[in-house]
Amino acid sequence: MAEKEASAARKEPITPVARPRVRGLDLLRDPLLNKGLAFTLEERQILGVHGLMPPAQLNQEQQVYAVMENFHRWQNDLDRYIYLMALQDRNEKLFYKVVSENVELMMPVIYTPTVGLACLKYGLIYRKPRGLYITIKDKGHVSDVLSNWVIDEVKAIVVTDGERILGLGDLGCYGMGIPVGKLSLYTGLAGIKPHQCLPIMLDVGTNNETLLKDPLYIGLRQKRESGPKYDEFIDEFMTAVVGRYGPSTLIQFEDFGNHNAFRLLEKYRRGYCTFNDDIQGTAAVAVAGILASLKITKKSLRQNVFLFQGAGEASIGIAKLLVMAMKESRMSEAEALGKIWMVDSRGLIVKNRPSGGVTGEKVMFAQDAKPIDKLGDVVKQIKPTAIIGAAAVPGAFNEQVLKDMAANHERPIIFALSNPTSKAECTAEQAYQHTEGRCVFASGSPFKEVTYGGKKYSPGQGNNAYVFPGVALAVIASDIRVITDEIFLESAKLLADMVTEENLAEGRVYPPLSNILEVSTKMAVRLLEFAYKNKDAHLHPEPADKEAYIRSLQYNTDYDSFIPPMYSWPESNM
Ligand SMILES: NC(=O)C1=CN([C@@H]2O[C@H](COP(=O)(O)OP(=O)(O)OC[C@H]3O[C@@H](n4cnc5c(N)ncnc54)[C@H](OP(=O)(O)O)[C@@H]3O)[C@@H](O)[C@H]2O)C=CC1
Ligand SMILES: CC(=O)C(=O)O
Numbered sequence: 309m310a311e312k313e314a315s316a317a318r319k320e321p322i323t324p325v326a327r328p329r330v331r332g333l334d335l336l337r338d339p340l341l342n343k344g345l346a347f348t349l350e351e352r353q354i355l356g357v358h359g360l361m362p363p364a365q366l367n368q369e370q371q372v373y374a375v376m377e378n379f380h381r382w383q384n385d386l387d388r389y390i391y392l393m394a395l396q397d398r399n400e401k402l403f404y405k406v407v408s409e410n411v412e413l414m415m416p417v418i419y420t421p422t423v424g425l426a427c428l429k430y431g432l433i434y435r436k437p438r439g440l441y442i443t444i445k446d447k448g449h450v451s452d453v454l455s456n457w458v459i460d461e462v463k464a465i466v467v468t469d470g471e472r473i474l475g476l477g478d479l480g481c482y483g484m485g486i487p488v489g490k491l492s493l494y495t496g497l498a499g500i501k502p503h504q505c506l507p508i509m510l511d512v513g514t515n516n517e518t519l520l521k522d523p524l525y526i527g528l529r530q531k532r533e534s535g536p537k538y539d540e541f542i543d544e545f546m547t548a549v550v551g552r553y554g555p556s557t558l559i560q561f562e563d564f565g566n567h568n569a570f571r572l573l574e575k576y577r578r579g580y581c582t583f584n585d586d587i588q589g590t591a592a593v594a595v596a597g598i599l600a601s602l603k604i605t606k607k608s609l610r611q612n613v614f615l616f617q618g619a620g621e622a623s624i625g626i627a628k629l630l631v632m633a634m635k636e637s638r639m640s641e642a643e644a645l646g647k648i649w650m651v652d653s654r655g656l657i658v659k660n661r662p663s664g665g666v667t668g669e670k671v672m673f674a675q676d677a678k679p680i681d682k683l684g685d686v687v688k689q690i691k692p693t694a695i696i697g698a699a700a701v702p703g704a705f706n707e708q709v710l711k712d713m714a715a716n717h718e719r720p721i722i723f724a725l726s727n728p729t730s731k732a733e734c735t736a737e738q739a740y741q742h743t744e745g746r747c748v749f750a751s752g753s754p755f756k757e758v759t760y761g762g763k764k765y766s767p768g769q770g771n772n773a774y775v776f777p778g779v780a781l782a783v784i785a786s787d788i789r790v791i792t793d794e795i796f797l798e799s800a801k802l803l804a805d806m807v808t809e810e811n812l813a814e815g816r817v818y819p820p821l822s823n824i825l826e827v828s829t830k831m832a833v834r835l836l837e838f839a840y841k842n843k844d845a846h847l848h849p850e851p852a853d854k855e856a857y858i859r860s861l862q863y864n865t866d867y868d869s870f871i872p873p874m875y876s877w878p879e880s881n882m
C-alpha cells in the first residue's frame with residue numbers, strides 16, 4: 309500500500325520518530341534534539357533525562373507563549389537578539405516555530421536593523437560559536453578546517469569576509485552575524501532545513517582601526533589581506549567546498565567589498581553554484597518593487613526615468629536587471645540605458661568626467677551629459693520618476709529632493725534601500741510627508757506604518773530577503789548548478805505578481821512579510837518549472853507535482869516524537 313493510503317487507513321498523521329544517538333544531559337545540550345519541558349514522561353524515561361528538568365510538561369504552543377512573554381519583557385532589540393540567539397542554540401525547533409509564526413516581529417531583530425547593531429557589538433555579545441571560521445592563516449589547510457564541520461548534509465553556505473557589512477563598512481570577523489542571520493531566514497522564510505545550512509566567515513583581517521584596538525575583537529588582529537594571496541585563499545575555499553559537499557552546494561556571497569564582489573561573481577558564476585546576494589538578490593527585489601509600482605503609477609517601464617544614489621553592488625545589480633526587464637518589454641538596450649542615471653561619491657556618472665573618468669561596472673551607465681555634483685541638482689535637471697538609494701548616505705533624500713520628486717510626478721517612486729535603518733536615505737514618514745502622501749515608498753530596513761493626513765500608509769520592505777530564500781530553495785530542490793540572471797529576473801516577475809490589489813491599495817509593493825513562507829514556497833515552485841523549462845535543473849526525473857515535492861523538503865517546526873513505534877512479529881516468525 310502506498311504510504312499515503314496507509315496513513316489514511318490509520319486515520320492519523322504519521323509522526324516522525326527521531327532516534328537520537330545521545331541520551332541524558334548530552335541530549336538536552338543538543339539544540340537539534342532538545343525539546344525542553346515538552347518531553348513527555350515516557351520520552352524522559354526512554355532518553356534518560358527524567359529528573360534532569362522540572363516535572364511540568366509544556367506543549368510547544370505553551371513554549372511559544374513563554375518565549376513571546378520573554379521577548380516582550382526585554383527593553384531593547386539587542387537584548388532580544390541575544391535572547392533569540394540563545395534560544396536557537398538551545399532548542400532549534402522552538403526558535404524556528406517562533407520566527408515563522410511571528411515573522412513581522414522577529415525579522416527586525418534577527419535581521420536588519422538589529423543584526424547590524426549585533427555585528428558592531430559581536431565581541432561583546434559573543435556566547436557560543438555558530439558556523440565556521442576560516443582564516444587566511446589556514447591557507448593551505450582550508451579542507452581540514454571544513455572537515456571539522458561534522459554535518460555531512462550541507463546544501464547551502466552563506467559566506468562573507470566582513471568587508472562591507474550592510475552600510476556599516478569593514479567589520480572584519482564581527483561580520484559573522486550576517487551569514488548567521490541570512491541562514492536563519494533560509495529556514496524561517498523558506499523552510500530550508502537548518503542542518504543543511506552553514507554560515508562561514510573568511511577572516512582575512514580588517515582595516516577597521518577601531519576593531520583592531522578593540523579588546524573584545526574576536527577576529528585576526530591584522531590588516532586585511534588582498535592581492536594574489538587573497539585570491540588563492542578564496543579559490544582554495546571554493547574548491548574545498550566542492551570537495552567536501554559536492555558541486556551542487558549553493559555558495560551565497562554576502563557583504564564582500566565592492567572591489568571583490570563583482571570580480572569574484574564573474575570568476576565563479578559559471579563554474580560553481582553561486583550568486584552574490586547584494587548584486588543579484590537585491591536586483592531581483594528592487595526590480596520586483598518597480599514592476600509592482602507601475603501598477604500604482606499607471607506607467608509603463610518605458611515611461612520611467614530611474615536615478616540611483618550610489619553605483620555599487622546594489623545599484624549596478626538593480627540597474628543591470630532593470631535593463632534586462634526593459635529589453636523584455638521590447639526596448640532596445642540603448643533606449644533602456646538612456647533611462648538609467650547614477651550618482652556616485654563623485655556626482656553624476658557621465659562620460660567625460662573631469663575627476664578621473666569612469667571605470668569598471670559603471671562604464672555602461674555613464675551618460676552623455678554634463679557633470680553635476682549634487683543629487684538634488686540631478687533631480688531638478690533630469691526629473692526622474694524613481695529614485696533608488698543604495699549608498700548608505702543617511703538623509704540623502706532630503707526634504708527638497710522629496711518635494712521636487714513630488715512636484716515633478718503625481719506618484720513618484722522613492723526606494724531608500726540602504727541598511728540598517730540609520731543609513732536609510734530617508735524615513736518612511738519623511739517620504740510620505742514631503743510628497744503629500746503620493747509617493748510609492750519602500751525601504752531596505754523596516755519602517756512602521758505611517759499616518760499622514762488621516763490616512764494610513766504601510767511601507768514595504770525592499771530587501772533581498774524576499775528573494776534569496778526562495779531562490780535558494782529552488783536551487784537546492786532541483787539541483788540547479790549555475791544560477792543565471794534569468795533566474796533572478798524570473799524571481800522579480802514572480803514576486804511582483806504576488807502583490808495583490810489589496811496590497812497595492814495600501815501602497816505596498818511587496819506582499820506582507822507575515823505571508824513570506826508561502827511567498828518563498830510559491831516562488832521556489834515556479835522557479836522549478838522555469839529551471840526545467842530552461843534545462844538548468846539537474847535533478848531527474850523531474851518531479852511531477854512540484855509543489856508537493858517542494859513542501860516535502862521543507863523543515864517542520866513541530867517536534868518529532870522520540871517514542872519508538874510498538875509492533876509485534878507475525879506469528880509465523882515466532
Ligand atoms: N535593501 C537591500 O536588500 C540591500 C541594501 N543594500 C544596502 O545598500 C548600501 C550600499 O551597498 P552596496 O551597493 O553593496 O555598497 P558599495 O560599496 O558597493 O557601493 C556604495 C556606493 O555608494 C556610493 N557613494 C558613497 N558615498 C556617496 C555619496 N556621498 N553620494 C553618492 N554616492 C555615494 C559609492 O560611490 P563610489 O563608487 O564613488 O565609491 C558606491 O558607488 C548599503 O547600505 C547596503 O546595506 C545592499 C544590498 C541589499
Ligand atoms: C540586505 C543586504 O544584503 C545588505 O544590506 O547588505
Ligand SMILES: [Mg+2]
Nearest residue numbers: 474562563586
Ligand atoms: Mg548583504
